[in-house]
Amino acid sequence: MPGSPRMPSRRGFVGLAAALGAGALIGLRLGRRPDYERLIRLWRQRLELEEELFRRLRFTLAPTQLRKGMTLKLVLRDQLGDDWLFKMGDTAVDGAEAVYRIGCLFGWETPELQRATLPINGLMVSGTLQRFIHDAEELTEHVYGPKTERRRFSESALEYLLTAQLLGWITANHHVHTRQFIFSRGSDPIDRIHRIDNTVEWFLVDRDTLAAGYVTPFLSHRKPRSALGYDWMWRRFRESLIDLPLTDAYAYARFIAGFPDEVFAESFLSGIENDFRFLPNANELIVSQLSRMIAIEGNKERFLERLVARKHRLPEDTAALFDRQIAHRGRWRDYRDGPSPRAVGEGLCAHLEARIAKLELRSVELPPQSSSQEAIRALTSFAAYSLLLRAFTPGGLRYDRESRIQNFRNTIEELRALGAEAEDANERAAIDIAIDAVRVELATPREHDEQVRYVAHLNELFPVLPVLSGSSQ
Numbered sequence: 330m331p332g333s334p335r336m337p338s339r340r341g342f343v344g345l346a347a348a349l350g351a352g353a354l355i356g357l358r359l360g361r362r363p364d365y366e367r368l369i370r371l372w373r374q375r376l377e378l379e380e381e382l383f384r385r386l387r388f389t390l391a392p393t394q395l396r397k398g399m400t401l402k403l404v405l406r407d408q409l410g411d412d413w414l415f416k417m418g419d420t421a422v423d424g425a426e427a428v429y430r431i432g433c434l435f436g437w438e439t440p441e442l443q444r445a446t447l448p449i450n451g452l453m454v455s456g457t458l459q460r461f462i463h464d465a466e467e468l469t470e471h472v473y474g475p476k477t478e479r480r481r482f483s484e485s486a487l488e489y490l491l492t493a494q495l496l497g498w499i500t501a502n503h504h505v506h507t508r509q510f511i512f513s514r515g516s517d518p519i520d521r522i523h524r525i526d527n528t529v530e531w532f533l534v535d536r537d538t539l540a541a542g543y544v545t546p547f548l549s550h551r552k553p554r555s556a557l558g559y560d561w562m563w564r565r566f567r568e569s570l571i572d573l574p575l576t577d578a579y580a581y582a583r584f585i586a587g588f589p590d591e592v593f594a595e596s597f598l599s600g601i602e603n604d605f606r607f608l609p610n611a612n613e614l615i616v617s618q619l620s621r622m623i624a625i626e627g628n629k630e631r632f633l634e635r636l637v638a639r640k641h642r643l644p645e646d647t648a649a650l651f652d653r654q655i656a657h658r659g660r661w662r663d664y665r666d667g668p669s670p671r672a673v674g675e676g677l678c679a680h681l682e683a684r685i686a687k688l689e690l691r692s693v694e695l696p697p698q699s700s701s702q703e704a705i706r707a708l709t710s711f712a713a714y715s716l717l718l719r720a721f722t723p724g725g726l727r728y729d730r731e732s733r734i735q736n737f738r739n740t741i742e743e744l745r746a747l748g749a750e751a752e753d754a755n756e757r758a759a760i761d762i763a764i765d766a767v768r769v770e771l772a773t774p775r776e777h778d779e780q781v782r783y784v785a786h787l788n789e790l791f792p793v794l795p796v797l798s799g800s801s802q
Contacts, residue, residue, distance in 0.1 A: 363584060363674035369592055371681040372434045378688045383443045383458075385695045388413065390707050391461075400610075401714040403449070403707060404461055409694060412461040415447065417454050417711045421610035423600030424529035425457060428502050430596040432527075435585060436677045437492045439524050448704040450753040454711045462523050465511040471519070472507045473555040481518035487562075488574045489522045494539075494559045495582060495647060499640045503537060503545040504528045504610055507556045529600060529608040534635050535628070539646045541654055547611070567657045575651050580667035582647040584674060590637045597633065605629055710751075710759035716743055717763055721770075737771040 388405040391412050395402050403415040422444065429442040440460040446453055471480050482490075490510070497503060509526045512519050530537075530545055537543060541563035548557055555561060565571045600608040628635075639646065651664060668676075720740040741764055748760040 363587065363670045364678070365587075365589055365592075365674065368434070368674055368678050368681070369589070371678055371685065375433060375681055375685050375688070376430065378685060378692075379441060380443065382688060382692055382695060383441075383445075385698070387700070387702050388415075388447065388458075388705060389703075390705055394707075401709065401711055403705070403709065405447075405458070405705065409691075412463065413458040414461045415445065415456055415458050417449070417456040418715070419455065419607045421526075421528045422457050422607045423597075423603055424502075424608040424610070425459075425527050427529055427596040427600060427608070428496075428500055428527035431496060431500055431593070433681075434592075434596075434677075435492075435496060435581075436680050437489070437496055439527065447702060449709070449711060450706055450751075450756040450759075451704050452712070452753075452756070459525070462511055462525075464514045465523070466514045467508045468510040468512070468519075468522075469507040469556055472561045473553060482571060483518045483520040484574060486512070486519050486522050487571060488577065489524075490559070490562055491573050491575075491578050492581065493524055494562075495578065495585075495643065498537075498539045498646070499585070499636060499643060501529050501531055501534050501537065501636065502527055503530050503533055503543070503558075504547065505545070505558050506548060506552055507561065526610070528610040529597070531600075531605050531608050531629075531632055534632060539650050541650065563654050566654055569658060569660075575655075575662070575664035576667035579644065579647055579651065579664050580670070580673050582643040584670040584677075586641055586643045587670060588640070590640070593640060594633055594637060597636070601629075601633070605632075706753065706755050708755050708759050708762075710747075710756050710763065712747055712756075713744055713760045713763040716740055716747070717766065720767065734771060737767050741767050741771070 386407040386409075388407055391404040391406040394404050395414065400420055401417045403417070405413050405415050407413065425442055426444065429439055431437075432439050440462060442457055442459040444455070445458045446455040448454075493505075493510075497505065504526070510522055510524055512522050530547065533545060537545075542558065542560045544554060544557040544560075562571070562573070566573050597608075648665070655661060717740070720736055744760055744764045744767070748757050748764075751757045751760060
């Protein structure tokens with residue numbers, strides 16, 4: 330937090346990054362230094378233009394909703410007809426934004442993400458809005474399982490996946506499984522891939538490795554390892570089923586290593602100022618309870634220093650990863666004589682210029698000023714969902730049965746009090762759904778470990794539903 334004895338101030342944060350970055354460009358050939366200044370200028374222009382256009386959008390409830398994950402969601406539609414996924418609450422908001430900004434900077438595109446506070450059933454709810462990808466398939470069905478359909482990957486898709494691993498390493502974005510990579514349904518070969526649900530698992534820094542088989546312990550006890558991380562990709566490489574663009578990726582790593590540290594570091598500033606609470610996609614209590622393999626002992630004071638250091642080492646670490654996989658494949662190939670860092674930078678600048686041109690065209694479609702956002706009404710309740718989350722996640726699920734029963738009783742009383750104060754009919758109806766869900770668990774309480782596994786997708790218990798019949802939008 331700013332000015333605290335534990336964490337550097339905003340000025341100290343940037344100063345530390347600048348100090349760590351001294352000499353980072355040593356080794357680049359004279360006259361071939363990338364034009365980082367131009368890239369930074371275009372990157373800031375892109376982000377500012379996205380934010381300015383986003384402020385002009387107004388949202389209504391989309392006709393189709395979603396029931397996945399532990400975060401309460403609404404699918405919303407803007408006045409241009411585009412859909413966005415609104416994740417309510419502050420879970421992973423800083424981590425998702427940091428990864429989105431860094432992805433924009435280094436040409437690794439994820440669906441646009443913005444912070445937002447919207448009136449849901451008349452109550453102001455904060456969270457993130459991310460562009461929703463329709464008609465999408467997950468990579469899971471094409472990676473593992475008895476009915477795996479091994480479709481071909483285009484060169485651009487393979488580049489996207491390999492870039493995801495390298496950028497994930499320098500951002501501690503390890504919460505990776507194949508359901509988080511989506512692509513257009515029916516495309517063959519698989520071409521345009523989107524990564525969703527990015528996060529920063531800061532507590533794993535110095536316990537993680539840039540390796541083919543590394544997976545976060547937060548997921549390894551809940552999902553098949555074959556669907557986690559990137560080993561499924563490297564396994565296909567080792568079996569000569571795919572040929573990854575190692576040459577371009579190594580050149581990319583060299584470019585990133587020399588990029589100004591203070592600019593790279595600034596994307597993490599919000600998360601650090603919030604004392605790391607909203608960088609990962611679960612709070613410290615949930616992480617420590619769900620996986621005893623994780624000890625929340627991450628060194629917050631040195632987090633930035635360590636990320637900057639691994640950015641500097643990215644070419645060496647990338648080479649070590651590539652060499653191991655090439656050796657397993659049994660057929661040597663050279664990847665070090667690729668494009669210069671300057672050429673890589675020119676390509677990234679051209680990508681940003683194209684993105685800015687599209688944004689400028691979009692701005693013509695939107696009025697310069699819009700009316701205020703009208704209330705979005707849906708049969709849901711973020712306040713009730715928050716109480717359910719507290720009751721059903723490990724912090725509320727005590728090991729002894731009587732404590733769990735009393736916890737459920739207390740939650741029902743809190744929900745009743747919440748309903749008595751609610752003015753909106755949809756909000757009251759959603760609170761009643763929450764009460765009924767807790768009553769079911771109270772009548773047939775599960776064992777502790779079974780309960781923890783059961784609530785991994787909490788909004789299967791408490792879904793988002795259409796508005797009540799006769800309610801106004």
